[in-house]
Amino acid sequence: MTASAQAAKVDFKKELDAYQAKRGQFRVLDVPAMQFLMIDGHGDPNTAPEYAAALEALYPLAYKLKFASKRELGRDYVVMPLEGLWWADDMNSFTAGRDKSQWDWTMMIMVPDxxxxxxxxxxxxxxxxxxxxxxxxxxxxxxxxxxxxVQTLHVGSYDDEAPLLEQMHTRFIPDNSLRMTGKHHEIYLGDPRKVAPEKLRTILRQPVAAM
Known part of the structure; x- marks a missing residue:
């Protein structure tokens, strides 16, 4: 591959402000409309068979589209990280008790417009x-x-997110005259198969509106 071809590959994690977050900092930002591969499910992602089956469907399709874009359009890009929208009838299940069996989810991978x-x-x-x-x-x-x-960066195990989410939901958001509107959103910058739990990096995002 030539240097010019390498330079043409777009990494949207670096190009888009929506994929920037710092540990210890809550930030309010406007996230643009983006296109995703999406698949829905319910239950504990650690044990639910439909969660594993969802990822088995998402990743081959994401890579097939990347190669098709490069081959047919001459536009290459880095496959984006896995993301998830999470919700439950009782949203306290995310911060108190972490009963993952009650969670609904949409797993996603962003693709260019x-x-x-x-x-x-x-x-x-x-x-x-x-x-x-x-x-x-x-x-x-x-x-x-x-x-x-509102978003921030969590570093550590997914199971250790609750205190940071509690701070976001009950302190930062109301203290800034905001209210939660959409679904809890996570962007997984680390691969749990390759990265130690304490080093995993996850962007935590919550859509909001003015009170």
Whole structure:
């Protein structure tokens, strides 16, 4: 690969302000509308079979689209990290008790806005023909618009997020005359298969609106 070709690869984690966060700092920002591969589910991500099946469907499709974009459009990019929207009938389950069996979720991977419905359909057909993940047909291409949000960086195990979320939800947000509106959003910058739990980096985001 030539130097010019390498330079052409876009890493949206570095290009977009929405993927910037610092440990120990809550920040209010406007998140632009972005396009994602999405798949829904329910239950503890550590034990629910449908969660593992969701990832088995998302990743091959994300990489197939990346290679199609490079081959067909001459536009290369770094596959984005896994993200999740999380919610429950009782939102206290995120900060008190952490009863993950009660959680609903949408797992997502962001894709550039030049990926259209036709490219998505073609890539899904190619993945189905080769690998055929069980939940592939449940993956959709959808735009998410969050608007004004509060976010920060959590470093450590996912199970240690509760105190930081408690501070965000009950102190920073109301203290800044804001209220929570959308779903709790996490962006996983570290791979738990390769990174020690205490070194995992996760952006925690909460959509908000003025009181």
């Amino acid at each position: 030049w990926i259209d419905a036709a490219m998505f359909a073609a890539a899904r057909d190619q993945v189905a023909a080769k690998d055929g993940p069980a939940r592939l047909d449940e993956v959709r291409l959808e735009t998410l618009t969050e608007g004004q949000c």
